[in-house]
Amino acid sequence: MKRRVVITGMGIYSCIGKNLEEVAKSLYEGKSGIGIDPLRKEYGYRSPLTGIVETPVLKGVLDRRLRIGLAEMGEYAYLATVEAFKNAAIDMDYLEKNEVGIFYGNDSSAKAVIEAHKIAEVKKDTALMGSGAIFQSMNSTVSMNLSTIFKLKGVNMTISAACASGSHSVGLGYLFIKNGMQDMVLCGGAQETNIYSMASFDALSAFSIRADEPAKASRPFDAARDGLVPSGGAASLILEEYEHAVRRGATILAEITGYGVSSNGAHISQPSDVGCIVAMERSIKDAGILASDIDYINAHATSTPQGDIFEAMAIDRLFGDSRPPVSSTKSMTGHECWMAGASEIVYSILMMQNSFVAPNINFETPDEYSVKLNIAAKTTEKNIDTLLSNSFGFGGTNSALIIKKI
Numbered sequence: 001m002k003r004r005v006v007i008t009g010m011g012i013y014s015c016i017g018k019n020l021e022e023v024a025k026s027l028y029e030g031k032s033g034i035g036i037d038p039l040r041k042e043y044g045y046r047s048p049l050t051g052i053v054e055t056p057v058l059k060g061v062l063d064r065r066l067r068i069g070l071a072e073m074g075e076y077a078y079l080a081t082v083e084a085f086k087n088a089a090i091d092m093d094y095l096e097k098n099e100v101g102i103f104y105g106n107d108s109s110a111k112a113v114i115e116a117h118k119i120a121e122v123k124k125d126t127a128l129m130g131s132g133a134i135f136q137s138m139n140s141t142v143s144m145n146l147s148t149i150f151k152l153k154g155v156n157m158t159i160s161a162a163c164a165s166g167s168h169s170v171g172l173g174y175l176f177i178k179n180g181m182q183d184m185v186l187c188g189g190a191q192e193t194n195i196y197s198m199a200s201f202d203a204l205s206a207f208s209i210r211a212d213e214p215a216k217a218s219r220p221f222d223a224a225r226d227g228l229v230p231s232g233g234a235a236s237l238i239l240e241e242y243e244h245a246v247r248r249g250a251t252i253l254a255e256i257t258g259y260g261v262s263s264n265g266a267h268i269s270q271p272s273d274v275g276c277i278v279a280m281e282r283s284i285k286d287a288g289i290l291a292s293d294i295d296y297i298n299a300h301a302t303s304t305p306q307g308d309i310f311e312a313m314a315i316d317r318l319f320g321d322s323r324p325p326v327s328s329t330k331s332m333t334g335h336e337c338w339m340a341g342a343s344e345i346v347y348s349i350l351m352m353q354n355s356f357v358a359p360n361i362n363f364e365t366p367d368e369y370s371v372k373l374n375i376a377a378k379t380t381e382k383n384i385d386t387l388l389s390n391s392f393g394f395g396g397t398n399s400a401l402i403i404k405k406i
Contacts (some may be wrong), residue, residue: 010083011079047227078387100185101155101186105159107160152186188235230335257402260278316372341389361394
């Protein structure tokens with residue numbers, strides 16, 4: 001018998017809210033977190049649009065010795081994790097006495113690297129970078145800092161898989177617990193939002209330039225979409241073996257029942273409907289259900305002209321008969337990149353808990369592919385028993401997770 005894997009805690013820090021309560025309200029109201037960053041135009045961006053994420057103030061909250069190693073996304077992740085452990089009724093005494101692992105999604109630390117380079121270039125002395133520079137600039141910055149701050153003694157890894165990083169972190173946590181290698185794992189994803197973080201992405205002309213109407217710029221599946229809007233923050237989830245959770249009297253929020261992966265094995269940046277279908281089919285098979293059992297799909301759809309097409313084709317091919325409601329929360333949050341796969345699990349569980357489907361805002365005119373889907377353009381009251389969350393990334397990495405209500 002494979003062990004059951006449940007979610008007992010969640011935490012979120014995003015452009016639509018700094019905690020679970022704020023985010024649930026924003027999701028229900030279809031509130032956009034997109035705005036203008038004037039520094040982006042000065043720096044040379046084609047698009048000044050971004051998710052507006054409030055800068056955390058950790059002075060007086062976290063000891064300076066621990067703060068100096070935190071890059072921007074690490075600060076977001078710290079606050080999301082504080083909420084997640086509190087939500088799971090886990091304190092520092094428990095963490096010090098029990099083994100807890102960590103898989104956290106992160107795929108860049110641009111600001112820390114560039115700022116350290118600037119100091120060396122001007123001062124000609126690497127010692128002036130400061131003792132925290134190395135810990136902020138490594139790709140594993142989030143997992144190494146969180147494992148230190150929260151005294152985590154189990155598996156300790158950063159998952160770098162582009163925009164599927166957060167989803168794969170949850171999937172790997174699920175596999176480790178399911179196969180008896182851990183009883184509890186902190187999983188999540190984090191993304192920086194500073195001007196350095198997305199400049200090379202902007203260079204691809206991948207971003208929306210609808211700067212006169214920021215809240216309408218991210219429009220997944222809509223025929224008038226002109227590109228994604230970058231965003232960030234952090235999301236944390238506490239995964240736990242079912243019996244372990246029951247023994248400690250934890251409140252179980254949901255169960256992870258399926259995880260499907262695939263790689264397109266083709267173009268480095270172009271999506272694939274086949275790769276998407278394979279990941280979704282594998283997650284459904286792993287969960288032991290039928291496609292018709294899915295009550296809601298949280299789509300990866302980023303609002304890019306091509307990417308949304310391939311996902312719409314895949315969803316239609318697999319779910320054409322049952323036509324579950326589909327929405328992309330990126331219409332409100334923008335594309336949270338390395339964080340997205342984790343945050344969208346949090347968003348989806350909040351919908352499950354409160355019996356509604358969050359709207360795919362700005363969906364006004366379907367194209368020839370999205371017209372075949374049951375896209376929720378407005379908030380819809382609905383009982384969600386089983387949901388599917390898709391995440392895809394550069395390099396052709398695909399992840400699909402199935403979450404079930406308990």
